[in-house]
Amino acid sequence: MEGNIAYCLLTEDGEPSTFQEAMNSSDASQWMAAMQEEIEALHKNNTWDLVPLPQGRKPIGNKWVFKIKRNGDDQVERYRARLVVKGYAQKEGIYFNEIFSPVVRLTTVRVVLAMCATFNLHLEQLDVKTTFLHEDLEEEIYMLQPEGFEEKEKKNLVCRLNKSLYGLKQAPRCWYKRFDSFIMSLGYNRLNADPCAYFKRFGENSFVILLLYVDDMLVTGPNKDHIEELKARLAREFEMKDFGSANKILGMQIHRDRSNRKIWLSQKNYLKKISSRFNMQDCKPISTPLPINFKVSSSMSPSSEEERMEMSRVPYASAVGSLMFAMICTRPDIAQAVGVVSRYMANPGREHWNAVKRILRYIKGSLNVALCYGGSNFLISGYVDSDYAGDLDKSKSTTGYVFTIAGGAVSWVSKLQSVVATSTTEAEYVTATQASKEAIWLKMLLEELGHKQEYVSLFCDSQSALHLARNPAFHSRTKHIRVQYHFIREKVEEGTVDMQKIHTNDNIADFMTKAINTDKFVWCRSSCGLLET
Known part of the structure; x- marks a missing residue:
């Protein structure tokens, strides 16, 4: 029985x-x-x-x-x-x-x-x-x-x-x-x-x-x-x-307000379900997924058999997987946090599990947040950012970008770069190249759907990465950057991608690469079209 x-x-x-x-x-x-x-x-x-x-x-x-x-x-x-x-x-x-x-x-x-x-x-x-x-x-x-x-x-x-x-x-x-x-x-x-x-x-x-x-x-x-x-x-x-x-x-709900030409996309029911599945339905909500300057590393993974046994009873992988589904569909605001906790899937420690619970507490407080599309501006623009060597284990940098159209985010990424960048410039440059590939794909998609757009603006807060992309002059400090990352240069030259400088304070991709303070976080979130309904 x-x-x-x-x-x-x-x-x-x-x-x-x-x-x-x-x-x-x-x-x-x-x-x-x-x-x-x-x-x-x-x-x-x-x-x-x-x-x-x-x-x-x-x-x-x-x-x-x-x-x-x-x-x-x-x-x-x-x-x-x-x-x-x-x-x-x-x-x-x-x-x-x-x-x-x-x-x-x-x-x-x-x-x-x-x-x-x-x-x-x-x-x-x-x-x-x-x-x-x-x-x-x-x-x-x-x-x-x-x-x-x-x-x-x-x-x-x-x-x-x-x-x-x-x-x-x-x-x-x-x-x-x-x-x-x-x-x-x-x-x-x-x-x-x-x-x-x-x-x-x-x-x-x-x-x-x-x-x-x-x-x-x-x-x-x-x-x-x-x-x-x-x-x-x-x-x-x-x-x-x-x-x-x-x-x-x-599993995403679509709400429409045709008189104001707005569409909301949300996963409220799904998020409620996962809150109760992991017994977090009565937890205290918090305002950001991870505390500012939050860092985890594999040194926090279990060292003793005892700890390992304790952690094996924790549904770590399924909690991260459930959060990941929400992040991929409608929640760019948890992309960075989910990216961090998903690196420790193989051997999670207590600190890692606390971080996952923290993301669930944040979800509890933002159940009513939905992606909103609407507004007259039907042009794609992209925001890129990177966090240089933010990963404590392998010193890899984090790529973050967000593309918005009609007031809401349509594409976003927060992930570790595959190469170890040796400077902030290189980290930003690698990010810009990855983002420009997505920009070109989005431009092609829109064109096939009957909306030709001459170029996509990419906003970047690194002056040096900008110079590098615009100015093909050879520089001894950049000679080691792999050929594949100079793809962005060609695109800038042919006018498909237009890179522009933006102040860090105005860069909405900021929360894709690191844990930031509540005010900036809430601003980034709403700039992505994630609004309380």
């Missing part, structure tokens, strides 16, 4: 983790209906045929996965049961060849939301009901019959799969290829900047953009009819679920 107790703790939201558990739960009838619905969809789709197992072949297993779907306000919408193949039993070459499938970049999603806000576009959301079940399989795969739905007279037969199923390693790729060829046949262009973004122009001033993240789609454009036409054609080809106006994508 003891094992079961621990096991039941693992599922959140009261979702059963096995078929047995579902059948014994108080919602057994809802779960049964959900499984029935799934099996019917699979049969309708002709997903498998029952056949005797050929000699020398091993069937792979499957399991039921149960999920309670909730809407934006956290209310129960429906019960969902999925039959999932145990794809981890597949061996490459026998069961599959290629499995890579692209998903839309989060930066692209944010840029498109900024466009919607600024130009007051329609924004709709769709999802494909049985994404992975449409695909014809190239490989020969046998599977056991689904638990609870074995056919009585045919107990000894197995399912030979005709169509791809959830859990198969090649499933996402099969689906992407099929969707891609269909949408291209409707005259949409796949963007070079992002292979999961599609664009079609209708005459002078109308267009439709579609973003694909596995089975979630965002569709936007100025003309409702063109969007409806696309939805109708998709519905004829795939089983679609139309959500109407978008209010949620990848």
Whole structure:
């Protein structure tokens, strides 16, 4: 019994983790209906045929996965049961060849939301009901019959799969290829900047953009009819679920105020969940993620076996991972702090764990902060900063940059540089080069979405890095800087990137590289479009 107790703790939201558990739960009838619905969809789709197992072949297993779907306000919408193949039993070459499938970049999603806000576009959301079940399989795969739905007279037969199923390693790729060829046949262009973004122009001033993240789609454009036409054609080809106006994508909530042309992107529900998962729901909130001049190093990692044992009971990696997801989606304000604590994933000490708890306390105090896009300025500008040799372990410098558009951040990075810089100039110069690559990509993305921008301004607070980028004169002190970092020079010369001096006090990338005081931190945060809602 003891094992079961621990096991039941693992599922959140009261979702059963096995078929047995579902059948014994108080919602057994809802779960049964959900499984029935799934099996019917699979049969309708002709997903498998029952056949005797050929000699020398091993069937792979499957399991039921149960999920309670909730809407934006956290209310129960429906019960969902999925039959999932145990794809981890597949061996490459026998069961599959290629499995890579692209998903839309989060930066692209944010840029498109900024466009919607600024130009007051329609924004709709769709999802494909049985994404992975449409695909014809190239490989020969046998599977056991689904638990609870074995056919009585045919107990000894197995399912030979005709169509791809959830859990198969090649499933996402099969689906992407099929969707891609269909949408291209409707005259949409796949963007070079992002292979999961599609664009079609209708005459002078109308267009439709579609973003694909596995089975979630965002569709936007100025003309409702063109969007409806696309939805109708998709519905004829795939089983679609139309959500109407978008209010949620990848766990991020989208709030709109069309009269003021503003869009807010937040993860309030997700952050509340992680606060309670790590027992921090009642902690005292604080105003910055890390104290000013905060430094940690690997010397704080456990030295004794005792300490190691104590730390092994701490959910360090999952806490950092949960924070990282928030940081990547909507929270540039914790990027620097999460970057610091993630370096000690392999062997965290007490101090490192305290730092993680501190970030959670900061999150508690800023649950209502959301990324806001809106405003008439639809130009990208970038801010770069670096913290010279800020890492105590290897003396590496930290790169930080933020790109904003329509008043909100769309792209940000805070990470250790791969080379050890020998001067602040070099550290800033390396940062500027990394940022200029992102600038060029953003410029290309916007151009493909119909917004040509001549150059991207990069604001930098290091006078010497600026001179170096603008002035190709050879200097004995810079001869060791690797050739690859002179990329920024070419871009400045050809006019793609315009580097400009900015005072440190006005540089919003400051909080991407080090722990700073509350006033400056709050200013940087709001300059990135992170506002209290």
